[in-house]
Amino acid sequence: MLRRLFGKQETKTQDEVKLEESLQKTRNTFFGNIGKLFQENEITEELWEQVEETLITGDVGMNVTMELVQRTRDRVLRENIKSTREAYLALKQEMVKLLTSDEPLHIDEPRILTVVMVVGVNGAGKTTSIGKMAHLYKNRGRRVLIAAADTFRAAAIDQLKIWGERAGVEVIAHEPGADPGAVVFDAIRASQESRQADLLIVDTAGRLQTKFNLMKELEKITRVAAKQVHRAPHEVLLVLDASTGQNAISQAKAFKESAGVTGIVLTKLDSSSKGGAILNIKHELGVPVRFVGTGEKVGDFALFDPVAFVEGLLGD
Ligand SMILES: Nc1nc2c(ncn2[C@@H]2O[C@H](COP(=O)(O)OP(=O)(O)O)[C@@H](O)[C@H]2O)c(=O)[nH]1
Numbered sequence: 177m178l179r180r181l182f183g184k185q186e187t188k189t190q191d192e193v194k195l196e197e198s199l200q201k202t203r204n205t206f207f208g209n210i211g212k213l214f215q216e217n218e219i220t221e222e223l224w225e226q227v228e229e230t231l232i233t234g235d236v237g238m239n240v241t242m243e244l245v246q247r248t249r250d251r252v253l254r255e256n257i258k259s260t261r262e263a264y265l266a267l268k269q270e271m272v273k274l275l276t277s278d279e280p281l282h283i284d285e286p287r288i289l290t291v292v293m294v295v296g297v298n299g300a301g302k303t304t305s306i307g308k309m310a311h312l313y314k315n316r317g318r319r320v321l322i323a324a325a326d327t328f329r330a331a332a333i334d335q336l337k338i339w340g341e342r343a344g345v346e347v348i349a350h351e352p353g354a355d356p357g358a359v360v361f362d363a364i365r366a367s368q369e370s371r372q373a374d375l376l377i378v379d380t381a382g383r384l385q386t387k388f389n390l391m392k393e394l395e396k397i398t399r400v401a402a403k404q405v406h407r408a409p410h411e412v413l414l415v416l417d418a419s420t421g422q423n424a425i426s427q428a429k430a431f432k433e434s435a436g437v438t439g440i441v442l443t444k445l446d447s448s449s450k451g452g453a454i455l456n457i458k459h460e461l462g463v464p465v466r467f468v469g470t471g472e473k474v475g476d477f478a479l480f481d482p483v484a485f486v487e488g489l490l491g492d
């Protein structure tokens with residue numbers, strides 16, 4: 177981590193390059209200025225104030241900003257850091273720490289069948305992210321199956337099937353209006369029997385007549401999964417659109433309470449200048465970011481890498 181943060185890494189991976197490109201808007205609008213502040217100033221009270229201001233306008237959120245800057249300042253004192261270059265690196269490292277989770281992602285653990293449930297409001301990017309995720313894990317040698325448990329709109333099922341084709345992954349679907357619990361039941365059985373899948377990804381509805389109905393439906397899907405597979409769903413991923421910035425936090429809180437969210441998929445980093453909100457998410461929710469969506473194509477998706485993210489956010 178240290179070595180990479182000191183910019184001595186020789187070549188960047190394709191995912192890192194893509195991430196960096198997708199963060200261009202966020203970087204150009206807000207965060208790129210932070211590096212300049214450290215270049216042009218001495219380590220003074222004023223410098224820290226300017227850093228705070230930039231972070232807050234970049235949608236990082238007041239509490240996290242204060243904590244982040246305080247930790248960096250403490251470290252600068254403790255380690256007797258005199259150069260602004262090193263102070264800047266200390267800030268980056270504190271950001272990486274904030275974004276790093278000790279909790280393992282439960283998708284890669286050895287298990288006969290892993291069930292991943294994907295939730296979030298309409299338009300956040302659930303279906304798209306499921307297609308990309310199916311593609312990613314299929315390429316890693318997993319046997320993937322998708323369940324179309326968003327049965328509320330016919331178009332949602334068709335869209336998921338198109339993504340299934342792109343990823344080369346089969347989609348288990350019922351008729352529009354069918355019981356989502358029954359879809360999940362069938363998909364789990366298909367995974368265990370005819371299809372021999374080891375990773376089942378479940379798409380869910382983002383809007384029903386009421387929020388109450390939506391939450392009841394998600395609970396029911398969870399129950400169906402838990403009955404058939406030990407400890408399922410193993411991950412409940414909440415998809416958040418990066419361009420909603422701070423609003424993503426209140427959405428996330430609602431889903432976290434009723435759907436037992438274990439991780440975040442942050443989409444549309446490429447079309448947003450509010451990528452800084454990511455720093456707030458883990459701090460406010462205690463839920464780690466696991467994947468990022470960086471475009472509309474099937475390959476525009478990656479496991480979240482805190483170091484690459486901070487480098488992409490701030491630049492050199
Ligand atoms: N630019 C960009 N667009 C995305 C990304 N992820 C999803 N989208 C777009 O967001 C829109 C809604 O996505 P969809 O998967 O249907 O959302 P859902 O309602 O949550 O299932 C679509 O037009 C997608 O192409 C992303 O990472 N980048």
Ligand SMILES: [Mg+2]
Pocket residue numbers: 302303304326332
């Ligand atoms: Mg959808």
